[in-house]
């Protein structure tokens with residue numbers, strides 16, 4: 052594979068994240084190794100930093116449905132119509148935390164805005180005496196490499212040079228260092244609130260509301276029918292998590308007061324890209340015909356994994372362990388993943404509800420014209436080798 056992992060990450064948001072494993076720093080009694088902790092039955096006061104993008108709204112809804120009291124802190128720019136009945140504190144993670152400077156106490160804070168370590172440090176410092184538990188929404192992109200299968204939470208983490216960390220002031224600059232910066236955000240929270248931090252590390256988050264269209268591309272493309280360019284082999288593994296399942300696990304993390312890191316994605320070695328396409332075809336009743344083109348030819352044609360062929364990477368070289376990340380620890384604590392058809396149906400339903408303008412162009416996946424060209428080149432090559 053010629054493209055490096057960093058190339059993938061530059062092209063689009065990352066694969067999905069560990070720090071000096073926080074569990075190693077905790078007293079034994081606070082770790083949650085194999086035995087599942089009991090969730091509290093108490094109504095909890097939860098502060099959500101954000102809450103109105105993609106994962107946030109689903110998480111807020113799960114928390115409310117389980118009887119908890121939610122406070123949101125954000126700028127009021129993203130989806131301001133959401134949750135009119137909830138308490139909203141206004142501010143900016145970069146420049147104005149004054150709304151968080153009070154005597155208010157919360158049982159837990161959930162932080163998905165974890166890209167620049169100093170912003171996590173600032174909120175954790177401000178809240179440390181008034182919040183018991185800090186949940187960092189991290190990513191499986193924190194891991195240094197993916198060449199080994201069945202990777203657990205204690206695998207080595209990506210690192211970022213101190214001068215780069217110093218230089219990065221905004222999340223818009225983070226992408227080439229996404230995994231390493233997320234790992235540093237985990238560590239920043241742990242340093243301020245030792246033994247009180249959980250790092251939830253999702254894989255690719257998919258389903259209703261996904262702004263990236265990486266997973267959405269496939270059901271939508273299949274629904275259009277016709278010959279469809281498909282990456283490498285239907286047996287290639289993929290791993291992803293329905294945003295609704297992730298939201299349930301985030302609130303379980305709060306209720307069980309889990310600590311340390313949890314890989315939160317579909318079980319390794321189970322899902323394939325072929326299943327995503329086949330189920331999409333069944334659900335949409337489309338006449339799509341799948342043409343699986345080897346990765347070597349896709350490379351020749353400069354068809355990029357993850358962006359042109361989204362939600363998929365070839366399991367080779369530094370990515371040989373792709374699709375096999377170990378999720379046993381989170382599963383033991385209650386992470387469940389609904390079946391692919393449920394996610395595909397909900398994604399399509401959500402997509403149909405979007406404005407015409409939003410649906411005019413998918414934000415991921417190869418353009419239709421280019422797809423035709425690559426398929427034509429593939430058929431030409433095959434004819435030549437036959438003749």
Ligand SMILES: NC(=O)c1ccc[n+]([C@@H]2O[C@H](COP(=O)([O-])OP(=O)(O)OC[C@H]3O[C@@H](n4cnc5c(N)ncnc54)[C@H](OP(=O)(O)O)[C@@H]3O)[C@@H](O)[C@H]2O)c1
Nearest residue numbers: 067101102103104105106107126127128129143144163256
């Ligand atoms: N997508 C994936 O496949 C994937 C995979 C693995 C991990 N992850 C992780 O999952 C998490 C996804 O989170 P999300 O974006 O969906 O969370 P979210 O809480 O739904 O949305 C982001 C929130 O941040 C607020 N915000 C943005 N800029 C802000 C600022 N300067 N100050 C204060 N608040 C600000 C936004 O509101 P305002 O704009 O109104 O301020 C919004 O409420 C991230 O940590 C990501 O790294 C994603």
